[in-house]
Amino acid sequence: MPSPDQVAEKLVVKMADHAVGDENTVLATLGLGSCIGIALYDKFSKVGGLVHIMLPENPGGKKIVKYADTGIPFLIKELENIGAQKRRLSAKIVGGAGMFKSESGDSVMKIGERNIEAVKATLKNIGIKIIGSDVGKDYGRSMYFYLDDGRVEVKSFSRDLKTI
Amino acid sequence: MDLDQNKKDILKEVANIGAGNAATAFSGMIGQEINMTVPKVELIDIQDLPSITGDEEEYIACIMINFSGEISGKILLVVDMENVERMLKLIFSTDELPEKSMQHSALNELGNILSGAYLKAINDFTDLDLDQSVPAMAYDMAGAVLSSSVIDYSQTEDFILLLETEFIAGEEKLELFYFFIPEKDSLNFLFKKLVGGNFA
Numbered sequence: 001m002p003s004p005d006q007v008a009e010k011l012v013v014k015m016a017d018h019a020v021g022d023e024n025t026v027l028a029t030l031g032l033g034s035c036i037g038i039a040l041y042d043k044f045s046k047v048g049g050l051v052h053i054m055l056p057e058n059p060g061g062k063k064i065v066k067y068a069d070t071g072i073p074f075l076i077k078e079l080e081n082i083g084a085q086k087r088r089l090s091a092k093i094v095g096g097a098g099m100f101k102s103e104s105g106d107s108v109m110k111i112g113e114r115n116i117e118a119v120k121a122t123l124k125n126i127g128i129k130i131i132g133s134d135v136g137k138d139y140g141r142s143m144y145f146y147l148d149d150g151r152v153e154v155k156s157f158s159r160d161l162k163t164i
Numbered sequence: 165m166d167l168d169q170n171k172k173d174i175l176k177e178v179a180n181i182g183a184g185n186a187a188t189a190f191s192g193m194i195g196q197e198i199n200m201t202v203p204k205v206e207l208i209d210i211q212d213l214p215s216i217t218g219d220e221e222e223y224i225a226c227i228m229i230n231f232s233g234e235i236s237g238k239i240l241l242v243v244d245m246e247n248v249e250r251m252l253k254l255i256f257s258t259d260e261l262p263e264k265s266m267q268h269s270a271l272n273e274l275g276n277i278l279s280g281a282y283l284k285a286i287n288d289f290t291d292l293d294l295d296q297s298v299p300a301m302a303y304d305m306a307g308a309v310l311s312s313s314v315i316d317y318s319q320t321e322d323f324i325l326l327l328e329t330e331f332i333a334g335e336e337k338l339e340l341f342y343f344f345i346p347e348k349d350s351l352n353f354l355f356k357k358l359v360g361g362n363f364a
Contacts, residue, residue: 014211014212014214015213015214015307016210016211016318016322017211030214030221030305030307031214031220031305031306031307031308031309031310031311032307032308032311033302033304033305033307033308033309033311033312034311034312035311035312035315054311054318055318055319059319059320061319061322063322066318066322097308097312099302099304099308099309099312099313100226100300100309100312100313101300101301101302102298103268103272103298103299103301109315109316111315111316112312139304139308140304140307140308140309141305141308142307156305157223157305158304
């Protein structure tokens, strides 16, 4: 496996943003809490894209990549524009944690869980299979999506590096 | 949203009064002199929120308190992990830290006291009536924690109003970020009360 510094281009995707690239690209998104990073990959044309969504449903907001239900279809269109075919896309999803706890240890916001459900439902409706995921629980994650082979590395403070 | 200089100045004054009182309470709690920065009032793009304290992958502790009443919003106290330990040693006046649950309680209490002092000063100044919730906490990557803290405000908003003060404690120069994040729509009430103007 090539190490990150041998790869030509690394793009960092901010919250409520997206990026696409070819096999010479690494797409990274840092500090996913309740947000979810969705990595879509076409292994034949070796192009892929990453969208960092914050919320499940778009109530009519202009920033469409902020929401699962509008961000994922938008990313697919962008991928088709650079040579991907929708029927060949597969997905890996990371994030959706519950970060804040009360003193008794209960999670105080359920948005992470709702994001996971919405991402799964949106992908299912479109017909894209989830082939890897590291979601839920109570810790933050950074993800690195290598477009040479579609692997995704997940880093966190509380767990070992995980490749999905 | 329009945030003209006049409104900015009002918010700065509110932050100054709140933070001043919180600094006094903080000083009492850790027995150190506290310096504070001039409060900053900023409308920031929600995309930039994960890095408001610096590196988004830095390990931090964050105490979050919701407040409600005539204006509503959140207070966030953010300290990096190294400073948390030093701060706890000052709170307990010891070099050996007690068990985790005690540390947790102490940080909750710190959150309660600092937000209580801040809100009390604002209440007195504006004659508003603001209540605070019990604190919630997170320890993790700054980006993951900060992005999750205000996610409920981002449903229809792409910008967040941030009143920021930094506290620097004692000779050790412990840094604590204090963020007061009012829900923008609820501020109309505050401006009406203070200047009779609109905030839209």
